[in-house]
Amino acid sequence: MRVVLITGAARGIGLATARRFLAEGWRVALLDIEATLLQAAMADVAQPEATLALNCDVADAPALVAAIHRTHAHFGRLDALVNNAGTAVFKPMLETTPEEWARVLAVNLTGPFLAVQAAAPLMAEGGGGAVVNITSISGLRASTLRVAYGTSKAALAHLTKQQAVELAGLGIRVNAVAPGPVDTAMAKAVHTPEIRRDYHDTIPLNRYGLESELAETILFLCSDRASYLTGQVIAVDGGFEATGIGLPTLRADRRNL
Numbered sequence: 331m332r333v334v335l336i337t338g339a340a341r342g343i344g345l346a347t348a349r350r351f352l353a354e355g356w357r358v359a360l361l362d363i364e365a366t367l368l369q370a371a372m373a374d375v376a377q378p379e380a381t382l383a384l385n386c387d388v389a390d391a392p393a394l395v396a397a398i399h400r401t402h403a404h405f406g407r408l409d410a411l412v413n414n415a416g417t418a419v420f421k422p423m424l425e426t427t428p429e430e431w432a433r434v435l436a437v438n439l440t441g442p443f444l445a446v447q448a449a450a451p452l453m454a455e456g457g458g459g460a461v462v463n464i465t466s467i468s469g470l471r472a473s474t475l476r477v478a479y480g481t482s483k484a485a486l487a488h489l490t491k492q493q494a495v496e497l498a499g500l501g502i503r504v505n506a507v508a509p510g511p512v513d514t515a516m517a518k519a520v521h522t523p524e525i526r527r528d529y530h531d532t533i534p535l536n537r538y539g540l541e542s543e544l545a546e547t548i549l550f551l552c553s554d555r556a557s558y559l560t561g562q563v564i565a566v567d568g569g570f571e572a573t574g575i576g577l578p579t580l581r582a583d584r585r586n587l
Contacts, residue, residue: 331380333405334552335359335398337388337445338415340367342514343464345374346541347412347548352377354549356410359401363387363415388415388441389433398448408452410552413442413486414464423477431478438482439489446493450502458501460552463490465508465563470571483508487563494561503560505551510567513538531578534569 334351338344339360348358352375360375361384362368372383382404384397402408417437419430442463453459468476469483487506494504511517511529517538521529530536547566550556565571 331355331357331405332409333357333359333401333407334410334412335361335384335401335408335445335449336412336414337361337441338464340364340371342516343509343512343541343544344412344414345371347414347545348375348381350542350545350549351552352380357381357405359384359397359405361386361388361397361415387437388413388445389436391444394441394444395448398445398452402452407456408449409456409459411445411449411453411459411461412464412548412552413445413461415441416464416466416483418476418479420475420479421477422475426477434478435482435485438479439485442486443489446497446504450497450500453502454500459503460556461493461497461502461504462548462551463487463493463504463506464548465490465506467508467510467565467567467571470508470563470565490563491561498560503551503556505556505559505561506563507544507547507551508563508565508567508571509539509544510565510570511538512544513540529570531581532570532573533567534573534577537568539566539568 334356336344336348339348340362348360351358357380359382365385368383386393386397388394419434446461463486465486466483468480469487490504490506544566
């Protein structure tokens with residue numbers, strides 16, 4: 331049985347990804363900073379023999395290393411790592427504090443760096459493996475209120491390429507997924523109807539993505555079906571990153587034909 335460790339696994343894309351791996355017969359370690367949410371996720375998944383709960387802050391290097399080694403000891407192997415844990419501060423650049431900047435980079439960039447450092451030797455022992463870093467469309471195109479978040483995700487995209495180049499000799503592939511707007515519980519709570527309408531106008535597929543759609547891509551990248559894929563950043567975004575200006579106007583013109 332293959333084993334994957336997923337950070338930020340107590341909700342949203344992380345939990346959807348855990349469910350998808352379990353459906354494919356993988357063993358799954360779910361790591362999250364929120365202990366209560368993690369307990370609820372474990373109860374919801376309800377597969378105690380196939381799962382392991384790890385309460386940990388990915389910015390805490392000793393705790394993160396210990397959690398990764400615990401996963402390997404518990405299941406006897408480690409085949410894949412999904413660096414999904416993330417945090418954000420949505421404030422203007424001139425109002426973002428050094429402490430907020432540092433925390434976002436510690437979680438979104440340093441966390442994946444530390445996790446791969448700890449996991450790669452364990453994967454190599456088993457003949458190799460796969461890493462998927464969850465970046466963001468905000469790391470590919472700039473937007474307001476995202477100076478720390480977008481910068482951290484852009485750096486994570488480059489870290490992905492560095493990791494892919496350096497770990498290929500160990501049989502470890504490293505890719506990234508950059509989600510566009512996704513219909514998570516957080517998005518539903520934060521995005522006003524006006525914001526949602528703006529996103530719909532700008533996305534060629536004219537909708538938000540689903541957590542399950544992100545999970546499918548992540549699973550694929552960790553599977554043997556992606557055996558010649560490494561060092562890539564795949565935007566799962568309905569075409570959002572690819573488009574420029576004018577799409578809403580063109581849609582209106584077509585409706586008027």
